Amino acid sequence: MITILDYGLGNIGSLKNMFKRIRQNVNITSSPCQIIKSTKIVIPGVGSFDEAMNRINNIKGLKEALNLKALHHKIPILGVCLGMQLLTHKSEEGTLDGFKWIPGETKRFPKSSKFKIPHMGWNEVSSRNLKSKLIKNINHDDRYYFVHSYYVKVHNEDHSLLKTKHNIEFDSAINKDNLYGVQFHPEKSHKYGMKILKNFSEISC
Amino acid sequence: MLRKRIIPILSIQNDSLVKTINFKKINYIGDPCNTVRIFNELEVDELVICDIRASLDKSEPNFKLLQDISSECFMPLVYGGGIKSLDQAKKIFDLGFEKIIINSFCFTVHNILSKIASSYGSQALLCSIDVKKNFFGKKLVYSHSGTHNTNHTPLFWAKEVEKRGAGEILLTSIDREGTWKGFDFDLSSYIAKNTSIPVIGHGGASSINDINEILSKTDLSGVALGSMVLYQKKGMGVLINFPNKRLLSQY
């Protein structure tokens, strides 16, 4: 059973649809009690950093429950798009702290006449760590759908899983122990995204 | 490398899929859900769904239909038509749509673009700019399905909506739409060059050549296709299709 965190921002419907297509049961919740009971969590996110952290901070006990699961119980957790950015320390988009689970920052793409912001569309990735269970069977020409104005830069290169280029090179997927993040939207990336979510569902709890 | 996008655009009226010419002359195409399902199976980059009567009829988006459509797709979905409140926008995002399009209500609902952008981010917000030549041949922006002349020039309005928070522009040439006469190259090129947010060109595509040419020679981030993906060829029967990716150049 995969728990999808519902804090009011994110493509929950689409994630649910894709998990259903790969025959995975999902539980959609914002309740700290249910989070405590979960064995695998997906943190979605579409919108702004502070808005997301505000909503999470305002649900009593939620942040504590998530910290417990991530850092102590160490269950597999996947942040998607804004969800991945929340795993870092902070973002140039706002003033609030992120979860601080993976050392790194979220920064704004530099302004450029050639490379438009937001980074929006289908792009490729280059792999840093083929052994990782999340990306074990991806091909070099697999493509994913991105839509974001801010990007993640991890402090420790060992935590960078996939890289993508849009004017600058940024981390399109990150991983530290049980914590994973993908900047793109797997639930919107056809069969390529389906592979990623399937891999996540197969990671042992 | 970020690819330029090729996006089918589907028009809905009364729960049916239709196609217009110059925003008039409505032709029936088929069932929205089944058509979307076919595009999903064809693995298109992105899909735009527009309700062409909602702003004129002042009606709400058909959330049930949008839910059915969303459950058929594993690629980005964009919806436009009748959105005038944050609440409605939220409902549509919750259904699984990536982005929403605001057009007519930009002009009448105060601050709608900035409200949605600050809650959901600019990347989730498209502004649709429909352009038509007026009586004197000057290209101006029209709202309400091409019925109301706003008297703004396309460049002025493009810069204005960018300022107000739009993350992307869908630029439609009403004069070319449904005619198979080719894109309005000058308009698309001019606007794409002078805005810093992505611009998607729409209206008049007749062949893969048209697509290759405009994407390689302008700063457009993509094109939207109507007649080309709905009919077998100009003047012939309905046949849902999508250009062969192997024939499209890499941009």
Add this chain to the structure above:
Amino acid sequence: MIKYQLEKHYLKTAKKRVKVCSRCIYDERVPQIYFDAEGVCNYCKLIERLSEQYGTNTKLGEENLKNIINAVKLNGKSKKYDCIVGVSGGTDSSYLLYLCKKWNLRVLAVHYDNTWNSSIASENMRKVLQSLDIDLYTLVVDNKEADDIFKSFFLSGVPEIDASTDLGFTETLYRAASKYNIKYVFEGHSFLTEGITPLGKNYFDGKYISSIHNKFGTQKMITYPLMTFWRFLWWTCVKRIKRIRPFWYVCEDKEVMRKFLEKKFDWQYYGGHHLENRITSFFHSVYSPQKFNADLRNNTLSANVRNGNMKRLDAWREYNSDPFIEEELVSYFKKRLCISDKEYEEIMNSKPKFWYNYPTYKKKFELLRPIFWIFVKANLVPESFYIKYCFPNKNQK
């Protein structure tokens, strides 16, 4: 007569042993079947008779077809198209397009879109038409109307849930022919590769469709191309549009056709006869086997056995295995027609009804049998229609 052990686990009333034709795999449950002294069924005999009559795959057949093609060309002079080919994206119609081009005929492809096409169907049509540079005419029925008619049939409890597509297709062919002043409609049916659907099964006519729709439908029928009896007479007697089935004269093996299409056009097979359209797929794979204990795969399988393409035992085994069902087909069906899970189960388990429980043109067809025989001789109506529709049905109550 060979007797086989019946293994179908999903049939509700499974018998232990059934009598099966010694030549094909039609068994005693097929309506109006009977066996001769050697155990050969009447359907095999019928195919034999038709083959001889049409000279299928003999010099006679080739000659007959050649004459027809010449007549078509002559008639097509000074017109934009010589003939119409009805297309669906399936094997037969796709291959027929190729043959017509080979015969130097200027074709107009015609498609009736019931709004339930799969992407395979659309893609197959696109690829073949583009490669052969053939124009396409489509009639798309309003999706809400189409769904209303399908739902009426489902609610009525009769098996022919897809009757409106079959009849709508034929009416569309006539309308396109009339619009472009074309006198010849080519259909891809082959009695050799598909067999003849057993008498009394899958009955449909315009009155049957409107009776069911009047009783169970809620939307007005406006865009649906209904073929009433008078419309049918108009097309045949006034417009004199002829229906030709080239595969009755010259017929290639289905596997050979498929492989050719795959190689030449990158055409894709969709897993079974008529499964390129979702409502037809629902009918063949789910509705007919589960509610009516009727699995129509025996038509094509028997044909394969008769043609020597398949061993009888292999065909029987395949017939007794589960049909291929596209993923999420049933949930799509329920969603499209706004049928709840509960309602679906109720209807699937309710007592079946049949065409003779509703008003149809059947009696009229039977009374006008001599006229229809003339139509057959003039190629205005296929002989299979005459055989199935113009004789009293023994199963009729």
